[in-house]
Structures are given as structure tokens and as C-alpha cells.
Amino acid sequence: VIDRQLLLFGDELRAEGVAIGTSELLDAFAALGEVGWDERATFQQALAATLAKSPEDRRVFDLVFERFFFRAAEAAAIEAGVLEAGQGSGGGEGPAGQIDLEELRAQIAQALVDGDEALLRDLARLALAAVGRANDGSGVIGIDVQRIRRMLNLRSDPQPDLPPEDPRHAGLPPEAMRRFEAMLRRELERAQIERTQSLPPSRPLGELDRALPSGPTADLAAVHRVVAQLRRRLATQGVERRGSNRRDHVDIRRTMRASLQTGGVPVVVKYRPRRPRRPEIYVLCDVSTSVTSASVFFLSVLHALHDSFRRMRSFVFIERISEVTDIFARERSFKAVSEAIASDAGVADVSGYTDYGRVWSEFRALVEDDLQPRATVIVLGDARTNGRDPRADIFATIAARAGRTFWLNPEPRLYWNYGDSVIDAYTPYCTAFECWTTRQLEDFVKALTAPVAR
């Protein structure tokens, strides 16, 4: 019986988006062969260790577990003609089925002091049946829990009017009470799941599909992940070109080693692996109002990049350009960085509108001597010039000096060149990407780290 149940359980987990392979199910069976099934917690943990392999999966697992095995138990009980003790009493017919509230209070108090988990869980269910279902709950679980607790008269402070042998006389242990409340909460949640026939909102959509500029801190982790990937790709970049260009150094050690195959005569010459080139990155980030929502995202990208690259210079611009490399080096937290940039970067002049022409000429003046073919320039901006001259000619000279130039546009491609967007003036000199989700950022990473054709 349990075999079938477990397979069904696996199916339910799959339906909730947890990837479970046959091998995992086999592991689960093997694990169950090793532990006792009578302890509910052990049973659950053994399954979790074999089936749920990330914190998110574990969350879903726990929910599905509750739902699945609760239902299974109840169905089995009905089949056997047994009704849970609490269910008969909910209607309140006859003194036999009626739960004595005072008795229940005393029992719970005793169990709390003893710390008997299994008994407490049963009692929580019973309490719910006795108290919770009598008058329909408020629908808000937190309120219901407190209501039930009050009705059960559970307090951590001493109640001297009770007889001294009663555990409540000295007050109940607060930790145990918290645990009991958590159990009540879980039972209530389960009742709610039962009523609505659905899980509480399952985990959000794949985080990569979310549009970006919503919450900076929440997305920061995702952005950091993508950038970490970018760093790894960049670090190994150039390796695939090894051997195509024979200006390498002979690796004596490996040559000797290879010569063993030929009896000590170095027939095959081994070369020292090419050290991948160190990327040198210049990032220009638009922080004007037209990209307000996106600039939070951009700044977080910048922040993540800074954690990953040593040789990187960042600039922010609106009307003028300002180097912020130091701010990123000094401030570790993202919040501090954005505040520092907002307050004293000195990029806004009078109008607060982006002036790309001026930005290009200033940027060129700043870095002209440093720009070289190994450098990569990345511009983050929407290319909205507010009617000013885009000065694509200056941009062209910058792009010509740098090895590669990329443009990340936070607007969907649909809006490009619409209104005052002049991205087409720049696209001949750089590769432009739309970039408003982490997925697109990943696409960009792929392009950035693709082998360079020379």
C-alpha cells in the first residue's frame, strides 16, 4: 500500500514543480527501509532528504506532504469506519461526544509541561475541533490562533487560584506554548487547504522570468548569480584559442611527462596553457529620471560586477559623467552605494535630462589614454537624448578604441527609436541588447563571453 501511496505522492510533488526522478523515488524507498515509520517527523525527514533537494523544494515538499498524507490518513480512517474523536464532538451531540473543555485545558497544560510532541499535535487537532469549528474562524489564521489560545486559557504567567498540582499553577513554559501555537497554526492552515482544495500560493514563478525593476534587494541575489556566471565565463575566456597561435612557451614539465610515452625522447612538445586575458571593463550607467525604475536594476548590476572584477571602472551619468569606482570600492552595501550616488555624484546639472553628446566627450577625455583593444565598454541606458544631438561620431571613436562595445537598453525593443530614443544612431558601433529581466541579462552574459573572432 505504501508503495502506491509514495508513487502518488511523487506525482503530486511533480505536479507542484519539484523535479523528481525515478532514482530519487528509489532512494526514498531505500531510506524508508532503514527508518521506522511510526514517528511522523522521521518519516517526513527521511522522505525530504531523498526527494527535496533545495530550500524551495523543501518548502513545497512540506506543504504537499501535509496535504497528501493528511488526506490519505483521513480517507483510510473513513474506510475503516473510524472517525476522528474531534469530528463527532464538533456537532456537539450527547455528553459522550462532547469534549469537556476544562478537561482539554488540563490535558494540554500537562502535555505542554511534559513536552510530548505527538500528544500535543493530537490535542491541537482536538482543540481545533472543539473551539475552532464551533464558530467559524475569522479566516485570518493569526487571529484564530490567538482566539483559540485564549479560549483554552493558556498563559505563561502563574495562575495561583488553581490547585498547586495543576501545571498551570506555576505558569506554562513559554517555548512549549510557542510550539503549540505553531501546531495550531499548521492545523488551521491545513483546514484552510482542505476547505479551498488548493495549496497556499505555491512558490513564485521562476525568478528569472520576473520583470526586473521591482524590488532591488530581492532581485539583487538573482543579479549576483548571473554576474557570478559572467565572471566565471570571463575567467576562462580565451582558453579555447589555445594552440591556434604558436607563440606559446614550452612547458618543460609536461613535455618530459609526455616524453615518457616515447622512452624519454621529447617527441611531442607541450605548451604552457595560455593564461586567460584579464578583462578590463568600463561601465557607463544612466541614472536619469527616464530610466529611474531601471537604474535601480542597473546599479545592482554594477554593484555585482564590482564584487567580481578588480579591473573595472564605473561611471554614472545624466548630463555630465562622474566616476564612481571609488564609491563602489568603499561602500559594501548596495543601499549605501545608491545613496552615495544619489547625493554626491554630481552628475545632474540644470535640467536633469540626459545629454549623451556631452557625456561621450567627457568620457573620452577621461579615459582616452587608457582605452585599448582589450577593453570592453558597456553602456547601460535608454538612449533617450531629449532632442539633443546624440554625437554618434564621438561614440564611434570610443567604440573604435575599445575592443568591444555593448549597449544594454532597459526598454523593450518595441519602444526603441520611438520618440526621442536614438539607439539606432549608436547601433552601428556597438552591439545592443534589450535588458529588463535577468534572463536577458544572462543572454547578454553569453554574448559578452562568447569567443572573440579575430
Next chain:
Amino acid sequence: MNALPESVDAVADGLLEAGYLAGGSTALVAYLATRLHKPVLVEGPAGVGKTELAKALATYLGRELVRLQCYEGLDEAKALYEWNYRKQLLRIQAEADGAGWSEVQDDIFGEEFLLARPLLEAISSEIPVVLLIDEIDKTDQEFEAMLLELLSDFQITIPELGRVAATSQPVVLLTSNNSRELTEALKRRCLYLWLDYPTPEHELAIVRLHAPELADTVARKLVEVVAMVRELDLKKPPSIAESIDWARALLLLGSTDIDAATFTDTMSVIVKHRTDIELVAERVGLALA
């Protein structure tokens, strides 16, 4: 010393004896690992005792701990095996005159000329060991792929030599700080254990275990403060090891209470970033004052 453990409780007791207070499902997963011969993937934030678990498990099982610390750029030659080419060379030279070519050829690719690195060492050991692959998330995916053969079949293929199957079944623990998503293939081969920061009660028990002389009230307060500090948005939240260090420091100083002054003086034990220190001093210092 010990054979395989008998029950989950036996594992929990054994770990406790080794100075590790197993919480939640830790003992259960460790028990399953020894029973099912499956590697365990332990994930969780830094400083919750992932590595410590492996050490305690080794102590408990009376086995040697073979540790492979992962880092970016770790390759087979450092993790699996390498040919001892100096020795091979000597061998060739020593036999240059007498022996026939084919004999030498066969000879120099024998196990004698292998330098065993941690992974090979772990599976070729006569007595079973505990193998700890630490911070697997620091390596690249290629290395992960290389591990798959070892983890599922406990064998390593050496091109010149063929398959080296395990002579004993090691207990394998992999730890990860979750800094990148591990591949599904790796996860599928492992049992999974998520370790999180302990509950205050659990941490209190841990602190008591390691600093039994510390006064009860101080220990309780310490755990509360540490929990409070972890709530803040820090670059590096304090680990369990650091709360133990702090407890010992307080013991050395003979503190009888954690007040604002003691806290500011000893804060550097648990908070280790300049910006973090400022934040913590401001928030927690205020709460203690």
C-alpha cells in the same frame, strides 16, 4: 572502532559525544548516509557547522577524515590522481639497458606510479574513511561532472590503467554555501540536508556544550543577542563557531552580564566587517542600553 550505526538515536548520541549537537534531521540524514551508502549534500549559510558535521561524523565512526577543499580552478590532477612522472623517469633510466621496451611500457603505468590525491585516496583506502568535499560550489561545473562517476559508483576511471573500484565504502559529505546552483545530476545522486542557523534553544544547548562554565543567564543573553545580530542585514552574519568563541571570550573576561559596554568591547568576536560593526553597534548597542 565502530561498525555501522544501529539507529538514528545512536548517531545523534555519537555525534554529541564528538562535540556536535545534531538538530532537526541532521542525525537522521547522517544515519541514512551510512546505511544507504549515499553521499550527502549539505547546504546552508556559512558557519552553521557543515564542515564540523563531517569532522564529528568521522570521530564518531572512528574513521579517518579525508578532506578535499574545493576552489576555483581545482582540477583532476589535484583532486583525483597524478602520475608520478619523476619516478617513472627514474624507472626508465634504471632499466634502460636490460629490460625490453614493452615491459617498461607496462610497468610505468602501474599503481605504484600513481600519486593518490584525496578522492582516489578515499576510495582506495583499506579501512573505510569519511570523505569531505568542502565548498563544492566553488568549483566549476566541469569538476562537478567529474565527480559523478565517483559519487554514484564509487569508482574512478584512469585512462592508462582502467577502472579503480572502491575497496571500501567511504561516507561522503559535500558541502555548499549555495553560492551557485549545483547541477541536477549531482543533486540526484545525493541525499540532501539543509542546515540553517539554529533556533535559540538549540544554539543555547550548543553554547552550553562548548562553554559549560558560562553562567546560564549570560549564555541565554548571548544567544538572544546573536539572534538579534543575525536579523540585521549584514555582510557576514555571525556563525555558530563565533558565538562559541564569544562565549569563551566572555568566560575569559569573567563577564557576568552582557551590557552595552561589554558588548561594544567584545563585539569584534562575532562581527567582522567595518560597515557591519557600525550597524550592529548602532542597533544592538541601543537595544542593550
